[in-house]
Amino acid sequence: MTAAGERAGPVGAAATGEGTTVGAARWRWLGLLLFLLAAAPVVHRYLVAYPQDQWQVDLQVYREAGVSLLTGRPVYAYETEVPQLLPFTYPTFSAVLALPLAFVPFGVLGWLWTALQLALLWLVVGIAFAPLLRRAGHRAGLAQGVVCAVAVWFSPVGEGIRFGQVNALLIALCLLDVARGRVGRVRWPRGALVGVAVAIKLTPGVFLVHFAITRQWRELRNAVAAAAAVTLGTFLLAPEASFAYWTDALLSSDRLGPNAGSSNQSLRGAVLRLYLSPAATQALWLALVLVAAVLGYGVARLVHRAGSRVGEVAVCGLLAVLLSPVSWLHHVHWGVVALGALAGDGRVRARLRVAVVGAVLLVSPWPWWGANLVAQPEVPRVLARLVQNGDLLWVVAALWALHRFVRPVATDERTVTTSPLS
Structure with a gap:
């Protein structure tokens, strides 16, 4: 090969690389368009056609908490207007984060919050399904759009959009922290974002126990330090509200609404729907939790x-x-991450089939169907209860599947996501 030919090689390679980058960007835009088209009916249903008195009711709770801090009104004593009458139930740090919401008209805020949830779904899918998406090569953006287009129809995801919920944010924080540890060139102490999520809502505290069991001491230290720092800082900003939360509101489960309803898909919810004596209910629930x-x-x-x-x-x-x-119901939004972990890179057909079946099942609103079946005397009560606990059973089945299929060969999930936010 001549010297001129040798020089031509890198130029040609660079041109090819540039063409691939441009092509990948076009496929990503096509994927985003596909995602938005799939999301449009869901958004229309809950933001355009939904009854006004049920519109973004949980988002209204967050916004009113911010208003309460600004106006000096008791954060945990105030309830939203009739007919919802919903109190604020999260740690006070969440109310501090909600302060900017108080300055945005509620009608506009609902649309902005929905857009944020869709953006976070795109991010979560990009990380959780990264090994599978990489197999699409420069069409990874389109593949990401296809997965997002399916995921936005999952019942828990739709429920989050319906109420204006915060789960998408919590999942994104925990996934970014544990699975990534950085966004682009921005890094943080691994575990810190989990700590922030715990300060927003206590349920991500399960990660702290996991860090301890698996001896991830650095992550545990960072998570506890972040949660403690944020919580103590909130005490300084809003001492009365913080004291009210940690001494009263946190201890009152009745503030969360009727715990025995179909919407509660925890183990305790399933036990409450058996309508046993209080002592038997408590004993059975604690045994199942253990x-x-x-x-x-x-x-x-x-x-x-x-x-x-x-x-x-x-x-x-x-x-x-x-x-x-x-x-x-919207807490089962974690199922999106579970399906990504199950699918892996798609080379193990059994894992991929299980993920596809799980996705199909997650589209269906099983608890609502079960609630209707319970009201029909001709339907066997056991069958109706099983359907009513459908999301809970999905979670149990997903945990079994993760135990069965995720093995030491899974080493490629630590690499960079295809998400444009990375």
Whole structure:
């Protein structure tokens, strides 16, 4: 080869690389368009066609908490207007974060919050399904859009959009922290974002136990330090509200609404729907929680040893659904991460089939169907209760599948996501 030819080689390679980059960007935009088109009916249903008195009711709770801090009104005593009458139930740090919401008209805020949830879903899918998306090469952006287009139709994801919930943010924080540890060139002490998530809502505290069991001492230290720093800082900013939360509001589960309803898909919710005596209910629930914690943290430890950071997040998130006294339907949003961990890179057909079946099942609103079946005398009560606990059973099945399929060969989940936010 001549010297001129040798010089031409790198130029040609650079041109090819540039063309690939441009092509990848075009596929990513096409994927985003596909995602938005798939999301449009869901958004229309809950932001355009939904009754005004049920519009973004949880987002209204967050916003009113910010208003309460600004106006000096008791954060945990105030309830939203009739007919919802919903109190604020999160740690006071969440109310501090909600301060900017108080300055945005509520009608505009609902749309902005929904856009944020969709953006976070794109980010979560980009991380959780990264090994599978990489197999699409420069069409990874389109593949990401396809997965997002399916995921936005999952019942828990739709429920989050319906109420204006915060789960997408919590999942993104925990997934970014455990599975990534950075965004682009921006890094943080691993575990710190989990600590922030705990300060926003207590349920991500399951990660702290997992860090201890798996001897991830640095992550545990950083998470506890971040949660403590944020919480103590909130005490300085809002001492009265913070005191009210930690001494009163936190201890009152009645503030969360009717715990025995179909919406509560925790173990406690399922036990409450058996309508046993209070003593029997408490004993059975504690026994189930103990069994679930031992087995669930065992799965988390196994997945950690397998090197699947996405799997770790999935198991801990699903375990939070089981162990929490109250886990609403939208809490099963963690299922998106679980499906990504199960799918892996798509080369193991059994794992991919299980992920596809799990996705199909997660589209269906099982608890609502079950509630209707319970009201029909001709339907066997056992069958109706099983359907009513459908999301809870999905979580249990997903944990089993993660235990069964995520093995030490899963080493490629630590690499960079295809998300444009990375």
